[in-house]
Structure formats: structure tokens, C-alpha cells
Amino acid sequence: MKILHRALVLSMAMAVPAFAQQPIVLQWQTANLTESQYEPIWKRTIAEFEAANPGIRIEPVLVARKDHWTKFVAAAQARQAPCIVTVDLTTAAYNGYLLPLDKYWNAEPAAFRNAWSKDILASARWKGELYGLPIWGGTYGEIYNRDMVVKAGLDPAKPPKTIDEYVAWGRKLTGTDHWALAVLGGKTDTTTRVLLTWIWANGGEAFNKDMTEATFAKDPKSLAAIKLYLGFAGKNGIAAPAPTTTNYLEQTNLFAQNKIATMRNAYWSVAKVVGDNPALKGRMFATPIPANVPNAPTLANVAASSISSSCKYPDAAWKFIKFDAGRKWQVERAVIANWMPLRNDVANDPAITADPMLAAFVRMGEHARSYPLPHPAWADIAANDIVDAVQKALLSPEKTDEIFRDLDVRVTRKLRDL
Amino acid sequence: MAASRPSRARPFARRRLYGYAFVAPVVVFLCAIVVFPLGHAFWTSLLRVRGLRSTFVGFDNYVHVLSDDAFWHSLVISLAFTSIAVSLHMVLGLALALVLDTLKSARTALRIAFLSPWMVAPAVGATIWLWLLEPQFGVVNYLLRATGIVDAPIAWLGEQLLAFASIVAVDVWRGVPFVMLLMLAGLQTVPPEQYEAAAMDGASTWQRFRYVTWPNLRYLLIVATTLDVINTVRHYDIVGVMTAGGPAEATQVLPVLLYNTAFRGNRFGEAAAIGVLLLAIVLALSTFYIRVTRIGRDEVAR
Amino acid sequence: MKRRASARNALLWLVVIVALIVTLFPFYWMLNTSFKPASEIFASPPTFLSSHWTLDAYATILSQRPVGRYFLNSLIVSLGATALSVLLAALAAYGFTRFFEGAATAFIVLLLFTKMLPETLLIIPYFRLMSELGLLNTHLALILAYSSFALPFSVWMLIGFFRSIPLEIDEAATIDGASVWQTFFRVILPLARPGLVAVALFTFLIAWNSYVWALVLTTDSSMYVLSVGIANMVGEYRVQWNELMAAAVIATLPVMALYALLERHLVNAITAGAVKG
Numbered sequence: 001m002k003i004l005h006r007a008l009v010l011s012m013a014m015a016v017p018a019f020a021q022q023p024i025v026l027q028w029q030t031a032n033l034t035e036s037q038y039e040p041i042w043k044r045t046i047a048e049f050e051a052a053n054p055g056i057r058i059e060p061v062l063v064a065r066k067d068h069w070t071k072f073v074a075a076a077q078a079r080q081a082p083c084i085v086t087v088d089l090t091t092a093a094y095n096g097y098l099l100p101l102d103k104y105w106n107a108e109p110a111a112f113r114n115a116w117s118k119d120i121l122a123s124a125r126w127k128g129e130l131y132g133l134p135i136w137g138g139t140y141g142e143i144y145n146r147d148m149v150v151k152a153g154l155d156p157a158k159p160p161k162t163i164d165e166y167v168a169w170g171r172k173l174t175g176t177d178h179w180a181l182a183v184l185g186g187k188t189d190t191t192t193r194v195l196l197t198w199i200w201a202n203g204g205e206a207f208n209k210d211m212t213e214a215t216f217a218k219d220p221k222s223l224a225a226i227k228l229y230l231g232f233a234g235k236n237g238i239a240a241p242a243p244t245t246t247n248y249l250e251q252t253n254l255f256a257q258n259k260i261a262t263m264r265n266a267y268w269s270v271a272k273v274v275g276d277n278p279a280l281k282g283r284m285f286a287t288p289i290p291a292n293v294p295n296a297p298t299l300a301n302v303a304a305s306s307i308s309s310s311c312k313y314p315d316a317a318w319k320f321i322k323f324d325a326g327r328k329w330q331v332e333r334a335v336i337a338n339w340m341p342l343r344n345d346v347a348n349d350p351a352i353t354a355d356p357m358l359a360a361f362v363r364m365g366e367h368a369r370s371y372p373l374p375h376p377a378w379a380d381i382a383a384n385d386i387v388d389a390v391q392k393a394l395l396s397p398e399k400t401d402e403i404f405r406d407l408d409v410r411v412t413r414k415l416r417d418l
Numbered sequence: 419m420a421a422s423r424p425s426r427a428r429p430f431a432r433r434r435l436y437g438y439a440f441v442a443p444v445v446v447f448l449c450a451i452v453v454f455p456l457g458h459a460f461w462t463s464l465l466r467v468r469g470l471r472s473t474f475v476g477f478d479n480y481v482h483v484l485s486d487d488a489f490w491h492s493l494v495i496s497l498a499f500t501s502i503a504v505s506l507h508m509v510l511g512l513a514l515a516l517v518l519d520t521l522k523s524a525r526t527a528l529r530i531a532f533l534s535p536w537m538v539a540p541a542v543g544a545t546i547w548l549w550l551l552e553p554q555f556g557v558v559n560y561l562l563r564a565t566g567i568v569d570a571p572i573a574w575l576g577e578q579l580l581a582f583a584s585i586v587a588v589d590v591w592r593g594v595p596f597v598m599l600l601m602l603a604g605l606q607t608v609p610p611e612q613y614e615a616a617a618m619d620g621a622s623t624w625q626r627f628r629y630v631t632w633p634n635l636r637y638l639l640i641v642a643t644t645l646d647v648i649n650t651v652r653h654y655d656i657v658g659v660m661t662a663g664g665p666a667e668a669t670q671v672l673p674v675l676l677y678n679t680a681f682r683g684n685r686f687g688e689a690a691a692i693g694v695l696l697l698a699i700v701l702a703l704s705t706f707y708i709r710v711t712r713i714g715r716d717e718v719a720r
Numbered sequence: 721m722k723r724r725a726s727a728r729n730a731l732l733w734l735v736v737i738v739a740l741i742v743t744l745f746p747f748y749w750m751l752n753t754s755f756k757p758a759s760e761i762f763a764s765p766p767t768f769l770s771s772h773w774t775l776d777a778y779a780t781i782l783s784q785r786p787v788g789r790y791f792l793n794s795l796i797v798s799l800g801a802t803a804l805s806v807l808l809a810a811l812a813a814y815g816f817t818r819f820f821e822g823a824a825t826a827f828i829v830l831l832l833f834t835k836m837l838p839e840t841l842l843i844i845p846y847f848r849l850m851s852e853l854g855l856l857n858t859h860l861a862l863i864l865a866y867s868s869f870a871l872p873f874s875v876w877m878l879i880g881f882f883r884s885i886p887l888e889i890d891e892a893a894t895i896d897g898a899s900v901w902q903t904f905f906r907v908i909l910p911l912a913r914p915g916l917v918a919v920a921l922f923t924f925l926i927a928w929n930s931y932v933w934a935l936v937l938t939t940d941s942s943m944y945v946l947s948v949g950i951a952n953m954v955g956e957y958r959v960q961w962n963e964l965m966a967a968a969v970i971a972t973l974p975v976m977a978l979y980a981l982l983e984r985h986l987v988n989a990i991t992a993g994a995v996k997g
Contacts, residue, residue, distance in 0.1 A: 027939060034952045036784075062941050064951040070681045070843070074936045077470070077844050078851040082939070095469020095684060187662040242553040242573035244665035250554075257762045259554060276758070309470075380683040391666040395578065436900040437819025444812035444871070451849070451868045452834050458845035459837055514739060517732050528736065529987070530980050532743055537975045539929035539947060542968045546746045549753065549961055555762045557749060564765065591743070603990035644832075645873070652838045673838045680840055693841040700836045 023054075024313045026320060027082030029061040030303070031068035037271050037337040041329065049323050056316050058084075069379070072097075081308035083317040086135070089304055093126040094376030094418075099307040100129040104318045112322075115343040123370030124304045132304030133321050136330065136339040138266030139300045139365040140197050141286045142166075148173060148261040159287040163201060163228070166290040170238040173261040180238040181262045182254050183230060185394045186247035189382040193371060194264050195390060197299050198229040200369070201291035207415075211375045214411035216389075217404035227400055230393050244391045256280065264289065266301065267361045268338040286357050288364050300368035302342065334358055340365060377414045385411055463690035472687070479691035489692065491667060492675040493699075499582070499671050500651045503589045507646055508639065510590065511597025516627075518598075519605045529602070536595035544659035547588045551575060575661050578668035585669050588656050593649075597642055604638040605631070644704050651700055672696050754778070754966035761961050777966035781950075787970065789942060790949035796859050797934075797945055798927035801866035805874050805923040806916050808867065813878035814904050818890065824879050831872035843936050850937055861937045862945070866930060870923035877922075877990070881915035882908070918989030921982055928975050946971050 028046075032038050046058045061082050063071050069088070075081040076097040085092075092098050105113065116134060124132040142159075149156050152172040160166040170180035184191045199206050204222030205215055217223050232239040240246070240260055248265070255263040256276035263269060267286070274281045289298050305321045307314050323329075327349070330341035335351050340361060346352060347362050372378045389407040393400040463479055465472040483489050518528055535543060550558050551574040559571045574584045612630045621629065654673040657663065663670035663678060670678075672692060680689035753761065755773040781787060816824040846865060847856075855861040885908060893903040909916070931947040938944055944952075950967040979986070 059940070061939055062944075062952045063935070067935055067951070071936055073681060073684070074844050074847045075939070078848045079470075080847075080851055080856065091684060096471060097469055185665070187664040240554070241571060242576040244576040245553065245573060245661075253762065254554065257555070257764075276762075377683075380685075383682050384678055387664070388667055391664055395666055434819055437815050440811045440815025440818075440904070441820065444808045444875070447808055447864075447868070448831075448834070448871075451864050454849055455842045455845035456834060456837060458848070459841040462841075462845075517735055521729070521732055521736065526983065528740075530983055531740060533979065533983070534747060534976065535743060537925065537979055538747075538968070538972045539931065541931055541947075542929075542971060543746070545964065546750050546968065549965070550746060550749055555764070555766070557766050560764075560766050591746070595743075599987065600990060603987055606987070648832065648836055652836065654839065673840065676838055677840045686844070690841055693837050696838060697836045701833070704832075 023057045024316050025057045025059055026084055026313060026317055027059045027061050028084040029063060029072060029082040030086035031063060031065040033060050033062050034064060041332050041336055045324055045329055049320055058320060076308060079310035081310050083308060083311035084320060085306055085308055086303050088372055088379045089124055089132050090126050090374045091376050091379045093131040097309055098131045099309045099314055100131060102130050105130050115345045117344055120342050123302045132306035133325050134302050134304045134342045135325055136333055137300045137302045137342050138268055139340055139361050139368050140264060140266050140298050141361055141364050142289050143263045143265055143284055143286045145261045146283045146285055156285060160290045163290050163292050174238040179240040179260050182246050182251045182260050183233045183239040183243040184246050184251060185243040185390050186245050187387050188247045190248040191390055192382040192386045193299055197264060197289055198225045201289050201296045203293035212415055214408045217408050223404060226404060233394055243394050267340060267358060271338040286360050295367055297367050297369045298364055299371050300365055302370040375415060381411050381414055459690050459693060462686055463694050465687045467686040479687045483688055483691045488675060492670050492672045495670055496651060496672040500647060503586050503650050504643060504646045506590045507593040507597045508643060510594045512601050514598045515601035515605055518602060532598055533595045535591050540592055540655035541659050543592055544588060544656045548660055551584060576665055578666060581661055581665055581669050585657055600638060600642045604635045608634045644707060647703060648700055750965045750968055753962050754969050756962045758960060758962060777962040781963055781966055785949055790944050790946045793943060794928055794946040797862045798924050800859060800863035801927040802920045802923045804863055804867040805870045806919050809871060809874035809878045809919055812875050813882045817879055817882040828876050831875055835872050839932060847936055857938050857940050857943050862934055865933045866927040870926050873922060874919040877919055878915050881912050885911050914985050914989035917982060917985040921986055925975060
């Protein structure tokens with residue numbers, strides 16, 4: 001009898017792991033999985049997580065960046081979205097595609113939660129609820145090509161601090177077949193990002209405090225900044241030609257090929273430039289964006305990991321998100337892929353301080369506003385309306401005032417039409 | 419037309435049941451795979467969709483879309499794009515077919531060569547052209563500058579009119595091969611006796627074309643044009659890859675507006691309304707076109 | 721007379737050569753770029769015939785992603801769609817031309833109507849449909865989708881083709897004792913082979929080159945088709961033109977080869993089928 005009993009218990013004990021061996025499969029989709037700089041890192045992240053959590057398997061969903069949102073939405077509409085996603089947070093939350101994470105967040109120990117500042121977390125909240133854990137970001141600064149600067153007779157140790165100084169530098173940096181900068185006017189939201197940095201650097205505001213009104217033209221400092229920036233393009237300007245087809249990609253190409261001397265971009269662009277043109281390694285320096293007001297905010301693109309509302313295993317998903325947000329990976333991403341860490345406890349990590357440019361960007365991040373701006377219609381406004389206005393103004397500069405007044409009206413209507 | 423059938427093959431007609439059996443698979447397939455998505459699209463146009471929530475709003479979306487400048491602007495661009503592109507497809511396709519038909523040597527090689535743009539996916543072809551037309555580093559600008567035709571790089575996709583022209587040009591590159599193929603096939607069916615008769619009457623090349631070739635190709639031309647219009651008006655890839663509707667909405671054809679409304683604006687109800695309106699326009703155009711030319715066809719019918 | 725003819729011939733050849741250059745130059749540039757080392761892509765002036773031609777780009781692509789797997793998926797899906805499309809269209813065309821002749825044109829128009837909606841609108845309902853049918857992430861989902869796209873043209877072509885096959889042949893077969901099914905399979909279909917080949921090529925092309933549907937309907941990267949797998953190699957933050965062009969070459973070569981082989985059938989088929997409709 002005892003032997004039978006023992007055998008029963010033993011077989012049950014063996015059966016339990018057999019059942020538990022059905023792994024939970026979590027799909028993970030973020031547009032960055034296809035970035036070649038990031039690939040070695042995420043592969044190791046997954047490997048180490050799976051080793052530490054035998055019941056969970058992470059399945060990366062590789063999507064080209066431009067199709068990332070389309071694929072996500074198609075799946076979300078059929079309630080089959082990947083469990084772990086990095087998407088435009090406010091839009092996705094508004095549309096009901098994401099799970100509120102407060103219950104997970106509040107259950108975490110204070111030591112963990114304190115690594116994120118209130119501001120950073122605010123960028124992942126919608127209507128007070130937390131919808132994502134900010135994982136990495138990109139702070140926009142001004143990156144210079146040291147050799148071109150020296151060649152123009154300028155001193156790299158004394159970079160421009162105000163907009164006027166920048167313009168003076170710009171004139172010297174422009175010559176035959178090379179220019180000071182590229183004005184971004186292509187049909188992606190990077191156009192909007194750079195435009196915002198110019199507006200903010202001049203002390204202007206593009207929106208009112210609670211995002212119910214657009215003030216591109218209404219705010220005189222904003223309009224002045226827009227006109228100055230867009231005015232760089234044009235026949236005798238200091239900007240490279242063809243601004244209406246210049247996106248992030250074209251800008252970094254121009255910079256890598258020594259066609260433009262400065263690039264307003266985030267640190268990740270440096271890795272891309274070096275990949276294109278290894279001769280530029282170590283030949284660049286970065287400064288905060290030249291501004292006319294003290295402590296002008298720059299722009300920090302924040303990417304957060306979220307859980308989709310149709311996820312069947314949110315607990316497991318949260319485990320992975322926590323793991324991925326750990327110090328180790330933040331540092332690695334910063335060092336290898338040049339993506340800014342968002343935890344405030346990594347700034348003094350030796351790997352980070354060893355890279356002066358990275359340290360500079362981290363410091364710039366202390367005066368940054370998070371992007372995307374928190375409104376459900378932001379993706380639409382940023383990639384369609386604002387870009388259209390920029391393109392129209394680039395093609396008909398004399399109508400700039402009118403164009404941006406119309407933009408104010410159009411965008412205000414969209415902001416209120418929820 | 420094929421052989422007339424006065425005696426409707428009595429044995430066959432009795433076995434009408436078999437007819438249903440043959441036709442059933444397609445009909446079932448259509449109902450399952452095609453009708454549902456179509457119905458869904460129509461139904462969505464009557465909803466206000468905000469993510470996973472939707473409310474019935476009747477024709478609100480249509481009102482909204484039709485009162486938005488963007489729609490009418492896109493409509494104009496679409497009509498202009500389609501009419502110019504299709505005309506060029508037809509003219510160049512026919513011309514190429516005639517030329518190939520006249521030249522007797524290297525036919526197969528030439529046909530394969532001229533068909534190649536059709537074989538490449540439109541998005542891939544558009545990407546190649548994107549690289550060719552790159553203002554700073556593209557080879558087209560380089561060649562133009564090297565040969566002294568222009569002295570500054572041209573922003574092919576950066577200015578309204580130029581961008582529109584570039585899109586049309588790339589679409590012509592993509593679309594001519596298929597028309598050429600259809601026309602080549604059509605030219606094979608022109609009865610040689612008619613050409614001989616024309617030669618004996620001392621007809622010139624132009625007269626041969628006008629009185630022998632053209633009437634024989636008429637039906638095919640009508641069909642080809644209709645198919646081409648339908649395909650071109652709903653074409654998204656080339657514009658999507660090259661300009662995304664810019665600059666300043668100069669190339670924002672309706673399918674691009676639709677895509678932007680659906681996947682950037684996240685307003686699926688409105689996007690569906692745009693789609694249904696587009697369908698109505700295409701339907702109207704095709705019906706009108708066929709009506710007008712059917713009159714001609716009946717004249718030609720033997 | 722002869723001089724006029726040869727002068728005209730020369731002119732025609734000139735036109736052909738110009739047209740050839742415009743048509744083929746992009747392909748030449750695609751190949752050229754795909755063989756360049758990364759450092760040469762942005763060279764000014766651009767190189768037309770580099771002395772540093774290398775297979776680096778191809779090596780990178782083929783090693784980074786399971787291109788062989790993608791190729792296989794593309795092949796399975798394309799062949800499946802082709803088979804289904806040919807079968808359905810042939811059955812339908814036979815049914816209509818032999819039994820419901822009056823409804824044939826109306827049916828074609830109906831099919832055309834289904835094609836008038838832009839693709840974008842159909843993405844989400846297709847996804848829902850395949851999700852409900854439990855077909856997400858399967859080859860079958862794509863096979864069904866692609867067949868439906870190819871149907872209008874296929875049915876139109878084959879109806880035209882079958883119309884040109886006289887009913888007397890059917891009757892002769894019946895008199896010889898063949899059942900309707902045997903008539904269709906053994907007698908009529910072989911006669912329609914050029915048309916079937918044309919439909920097959922056409923469907924294969926649609927299936928092979930399609931991107932958006934595979935993108936949305938497959939999530940598992942082991943199910944990715946070539947077009948999707950290749951697009952994933954393009955990050956917005958890092959695009960290597962030589963790799964991109966190499967990927968384009970890999971994606972396009974199979975279709976080109978297929979068409980080169982079967983091109984003869986295509987013209988014959990369209991001649992007989994589409995024109996006489």
C-alpha cells in the first residue's frame with residue numbers, strides 16, 4: 001500500500017512539471033528590433049530572461065519601422081496584439097489597446113520605482129494611469145563635425161550658445177557644395193521634433209498648457225523661431241537643398257558624407273554616422289541646443305514598454321518588462337546602441353561616464369520635455385498636419401504666417417475633437 | 419466573338435445541375451473570403467471608430483469627409499494622376515507593341531526586357547527609383563549635372579509639380595509593360611488578310627493603322643483601359659514609398675489619404691467612407707466609359 | 721522602297737534602344753549598387769562599374785536572416801495560391817461558358833467590383849476573418865487572400881479562353897460517352913493549357929510580390945515571406961542601400977527567371993483568351 005502511495009505521489013510530482021512545461025509564449029513587438037545596432041543586445045536580453053524564467057518564452061516580432069503601427073493596430077483590432085509592445089503610448093492608450101499598469105507598478109519595491117523620475121513617468125501616463133514603463137530615450141542636441149568646424153576657422157572649444165551665435169557659425173560653415181545644417185521637411189514626425197526644438201529654444205510654445213490649443217502662429221516667439229529656422233533653406237541659405245524630402249535618414253547621410261557640418265539629432269545618430277563613415281569616429285562633438293532663453297528645454301523622445309490589453313499573460317509580460325528595464329540593459333543599450341537610459345541611477349555608471357558624448361547627452365536630458373506630446377491625436381498631428389505646414393512654408397516662404405495660422409486652427413480643432 | 423451557339427447543346431442544358439457544381443466553389447470562396455471584408459468595410463464607414471470602441475453614426479463620416487478640403491484636393495490629384503498615367507500607359511504601351519510587332523528580330527528577348535518593370539513588386543521598383551532620384555547622391559542628378567543639362571541638383575520629389583511628374587513617370591515605367599503585353603497579344607489576332615487587302619489598296623502606314631489595326635484592337639483597348647484605371651486609381655505603393663503624399667500634399671492621391679486617415683489618424687470610420695467614395699467614383703467612371711464605348715462596339719460587332 | 725524600309729527600321733530600333741535604356745537602367749543600377757562595398761555607396765561621382773565589386777551586401781543579408789526560409793515560404797504560398805486560383809477560375813469559367821453563358825459577363829463585372837476598394841480598407845477585416853477562422857500565421861491565410869486578388873483577371877481570361885473552344889468539342893466528348901467531369905478534365909482543360917499557364921503566371925506574380933498582406937497576417941518570423949523578411953532588414957535609422965538593393969535582387973530574380981522561361985505561353989494565352997472575350 002505504501003509503495004503504491006509513494007508511486008502515486010511520485011508520478012503526480014512528475015506530471016506537474018510536465019504540465020508546467022507548456023511554456024507561456026509572449027510576443028514582443030517594437031520597431032527597434034530591426035535596428036542592426038540593437039540586435040545583439042535584444043537577443044541576449046531574451047536569452048538571459050528565458051534562462052532565468054523557464055516557463056516563459058519571448059517571441060520577437062520583427063517589423064519594418066514604417067509598418068510597425070499598421071501591424072500593431074490590425075492585430076489589436078482583432079484582439080490579437082503582441083503582449084509586449086512599444087508604441088505611441090497616448091494614442092494607443094486612448095484607443096484602448098493598452099493595459100493600465102498601476103497595479104504592477106505599485107506592487108514593486110520603492111528601490112525599483114525610484115529609479116524613474118516623476119517627469120519621465122508622467123510621459124507614460126494617460127489620464128493619470130500608467131500605460132508603459134519608459135525604457136529608453138533620445139535627447140536632441142547639436143552634433144558638430146569637428147573637422148569642418150576647424151576648416152571654417154571656428155573654435156570647437158567655444159561652440160555657439162545662443163541662436164544668433166549659431167547663425168553666425170552657420171554662415172561660416174556654408175560653402176560650395178557643403179552647408180551648415182539640413183532643414184528637416186520630410187513627411188515623418190522627425191520634422192516636427194526638430195521644429196519643436198527651435199520653437200522651445202526661442203522661448204516659444206507651440207501649444208497651451210493642457211494641449212487644447214495650438215499656438216504655432218499665435219505665440220510670437222514661436223512664429224519668429226519658425227520663420228528663422230525655415231528661412232535657412234532657400235537659394236542662399238545655410239541649409240542643404242531639398243528640405244522637403246529630408247528626413248532623419250537623409251540628414252544623417254548628409255552628415256556622414258561631410259555635406260553638412262551640424263546635425264540636430266539624438267545620440268543614436270552618431271552610431272549610424274560612424275557606421276556609414278568610420279572616418280568620423282571620434283571626430284564629432286555635441287553641445288546643448290543653442291537657445292535664446294536660459295534653461296530652454298530640449299526634446300527627449302521616450303520609448304516605453306507596454307502591455308497590450310488583449311494579452312493573456314500580463315503577469316509574465318510585466319516580468320519581462322521589468323527585466324528589460326534593468327540597469328544592465330540600459331547601460332548596454334546606451335553604450336552599444338547609443339540609446340539613452342531613462343533610469344536616474346545609471347548616470348554614474350563607469351561605462352557611461354567613459355563616453356563623454358553620452359555623458360553630455362545625459363546631462364542635456366535633465367532639461368528635456370518628453371515626446372511624443374501627450375494627446376491621442378498626436379501621431380496624426382505630428383506626421384500629417386504639422387509636416388504639411390512645414391512643407392508648404394518651405395515651398396512658399398512668403399505665406400508662412402498664413403500657413404501657420406491655418407495650422408493653429410486645424411490642429412486646435414483636432415485637439416478638441418476627441 | 420467566338421462561335422455563336424444556336425443550339426444550346428440540349429444534352430448540356432438538361433444537366434444544369436452540373437453548372438452549379440462548377441460555379442459553386444468560386445461563389446462559396448467569394449462569399450467567404452471577399453464578401454465579408456467588403457461588407458465589413460462598408461459597415462465601418464457608418465461607424466465612428468475609436469480603437470476598440472465604435473458607435474453607429476450613419477452618414478456622419480461621409481459628411482465629415484466631403485466637407486473636408488483634403489478629400490477634394492486628393493480627388494483632384496487622383497483624377498489628374500489616373501488620367502495622365504493611364505493615357506500614357508495606353509499610348510506608350512500600344513506604341514511599343516506596334517514597334518515590337520514590326521521589328522521581326524530579337525522579339526522574345528525584347529519582350530522579356532520590356533516586361534521586367536511589371537515583374538518587380540511596385541514597392542521595390544519605387545525604392546529603386548527613390549535611390550535613383552536622390553538629390554545629393556542619386557545617379558540621375560549626377561548624369562544631368564555631368565552632361566551639363568542642369569547645374570544644380572534637382573529635388574525630384576521635393577517640389578510639388580516635379581514630385582507629381584516624378585510619380586507619374588515612375589508609374590508609367592511600372593504600368594506600360596502590362597499594356598504592351600495585352601496589345602502585343604491583340605496585334606496577333608488581326609487577320610493578316612486585312613493587312614494584305616490594305617497593302618493591295620496602297621494604304622500608307624497610318625492608314626493601315628487607322629483602318630485595320632485600330633478597329634481590331636478597339637475592344638481590347640477598352641478592356642485594358644478599364645482594368646488600368648481601376649488599378650491605377652487604387653494604387654498606393656509608389657506614392658507611399660516615394661513621397662507619402664507630399665510635398666505639401668501635392669501627390670496625395672486618395673489611397674494615400676485613406677491610409678493616412680486610417681493608420682496615422684486612427685479614424686477608421688472616415689477612412690472607410692473615403693474608400694467607399696473612391697469605389698463609387700471608380701464605378702461611375704467605368705460604367706460611363708463602358709457605356710460610351712459600347713455604342714462603338716456594337717457598330718464594330720460582326 | 722527598300723531604303724525607306726531600312727531607314728524606318730533604323731528609326732524603330734532607335735526608339736527601342738531608348739525605351740530599353742529607360743526600362744532597364746533602374747535594374748542595372750540596382751545590380752550595380754548591390755555589388756558595392758558600403759564605403760562606395762555615396763561616392764561622388766557615383767561609380768558605374770566599380771573595381772571593388774564585392775558580395776558583402778549579399779553575405780550580410782543571407783547571414784543575418786533566414787532568407788532560405790523566407791524563400792521557401794514565398795514559394796509555398798505562391799504555388800498554393802496559383803494552384804487554387806487556376807482551379808477555381810477554370811471551374812468557374814467552364815461553368816459559366818457552358819451552362820450560364822448569359823451571366824458570364826455579369827459575373828466578371830461583379831468580380832471587378834470587388835477589386836475597386838483600396839487594399840488598405842481590407843487589411844483589418846481580413847485579419848479579423850483569418851483570426852476567426854483560426855488561420856492566422858498560416859500559409860493558407862495568404863493563399864486564400866492572394867487567390868482572391870487574382871480571381872477577377874483569371875476568370876476574365878479563362879472565360880474568354882473557354883468561349884473560344886467550340887461547344888462541338890464538348891458534344892463530341894459527350895457522344896463518346898464522357899461524363900461532364902471527364903469532358904472538363906480530360907478534353908477541355910488540356911486545350912486551355914496556354915490560358916491556364918497565363919493565369920498561373922499572373923497569380924504567381926501577385927502572390928510573390930505582395931507585401932502588406934503577409935505583413936499583417938503572419939506574426940511568427942518562421943512564417944515570413946521574402947518580401948516581409950527583406951523589408952525588415954530596413955531600419956529607418958539605418959538603411960544600407962547596397963544591402964537593400966541586394967535584397968531587391970534576391971526578391972526579384974525568381975520571378976524574372978520564371979517569366980523568361982514561360983514567356984512564350986503568356987503572349988499566346990492572352991492572345992487567345994483575353995482578346996476574343
